[in-house]
Amino acid sequence: MRNALMLSVLGSCALLAGCGQGGGEKAAEPSTAAPAAPEPSAAEKQALVASLPAPYNTADIDNGKMKFAMCRSCHTIVPGGANLTGPNLHGVFGRKAGALETYKYSDAVRNAGFVWDAEHLDKWLAEPRTFLPGTKMSFAGLKAEKDRIDLIAYLKVETGYKAP
Numbered sequence: 001m002r003n004a005l006m007l008s009v010l011g012s013c014a015l016l017a018g019c020g021q022g023g024g025e026k027a028a029e030p031s032t033a034a035p036a037a038p039e040p041s042a043a044e045k046q047a048l049v050a051s052l053p054a055p056y057n058t059a060d061i062d063n064g065k066m067k068f069a070m071c072r073s074c075h076t077i078v079p080g081g082a083n084l085t086g087p088n089l090h091g092v093f094g095r096k097a098g099a100l101e102t103y104k105y106s107d108a109v110r111n112a113g114f115v116w117d118a119e120h121l122d123k124w125l126a127e128p129r130t131f132l133p134g135t136k137m138s139f140a141g142l143k144a145e146k147d148r149i150d151l152i153a154y155l156k157v158e159t160g161y162k163a164p
């Protein structure tokens, strides 16, 4: 949604050719009006990481972001992001597995019966098909533990996780 908005803003800028001059105020309008909660700053993200329980408190979220490149073709993480091949992951921490109403899960995930937290995600991301046999997530797994830690910390920061 936000990308689409940005694109249409860019598009109208290109058409009007007036966005360059005096466009400062105009260009700022959508970003102040649209999002309900502002995007946390880099410093706020780093502070959130530091507040996580070990080993996530020392995670490298830049590496996590790089690892998320493996997920991006199938998952969005922004609030209200589209379901792609896989469900939108915003708010996934603290959400029951398979609970997003707008997405059609496999029985394996829908009936998993747990709530997503770092521990479950770690097992899931290591090898989805042995953790929940019958899942339709075709991802082989992220074998390096450190990469999973970094990715999980990155997901916490980017999907709206709040410390309990």
Ligand code: HEC
Pocket: 067, 068, 070, 071, 072, 073, 074, 075, 085, 086, 087, 089, 092, 096, 097, 098, 099, 100, 104, 105, 106, 107, 108, 109, 110, 116, 125, 134, 135, 136, 137, 138, 139, 142
């Ligand atoms: C090829 C597409 C694909 C890739 C790549 C992929 N996923 Fe998925 N993901 C899916 C699908 C499909 C599902 C739904 C699984 C089901 O219903 O069995 C899913 C489900 C999930 C869920 C469960 C969500 C919920 O609401 O219960 C999480 C968490 C998840 N993926 C995280 C990731 C992460 C993190 C990565 C990157 C390391 C990743 N996925 C890579 C397709 C993918």
